[in-house]
Amino acid sequence: MIDQAEQWRPDAAVVGWAAGCTCGWRGTPWTRVPAELADPAARRLATAGPWADLEAAEEHRVMTEWRRHIAGWQALEDVEAAAARQAAAARALDQAVRAALAAGASWADIGRVTGLTGRSAAERWSARG
Numbered sequence: 001m002i003d004q005a006e007q008w009r010p011d012a013a014v015v016g017w018a019a020g021c022t023c024g025w026r027g028t029p030w031t032r033v034p035a036e037l038a039d040p041a042a043r044r045l046a047t048a049g050p051w052a053d054l055e056a057a058e059e060h061r062v063m064t065e066w067r068r069h070i071a072g073w074q075a076l077e078d079v080e081a082a083a084a085r086q087a088a089a090a091r092a093l094d095q096a097v098r099a100a101l102a103a104g105a106s107w108a109d110i111g112r113v114t115g116l117t118g119r120s121a122a123e124r125w126s127a128r129g
Contacts, residue, residue: 017030021066030062032047107126
């Protein structure tokens with residue numbers, strides 16, 4: 001990747017590739033070599049023709065490093081999203097309980113449909129406004 005602050009290079013001037021992240025992380029470089037010297041295990045990649053664009057399989061190799069780099073961040077994003085859904089569901093349940101009480105439902109009925117005893121339901125929701 002080339003940062004916005006850097007200038008784009010002509011295809012012929014590209015000597016390799018490295019995955020990068022906006023946090024400043026840079027992956028291990030991959031060297032551009034002629035097709036007969038290509039060896040992905042040795043981090044040497046070739047392009048088709050004079051262009052610097054990698055074929056899909058080689059680009060995937062470079063991008064796999066970036067995906068590993070952001071895996072922890074993505075996992076935390078998933079946790080954050082799940083927590084937000086859980087909080088929204090809790091608010092919806094609180095509203096539904098208030099509506100059921102206003103409609104005349106008993107704590108025993110509310111407990112039964114929420115998997116609690118009537119007493120536990122009353123303890124959980126009677127103090128909430």
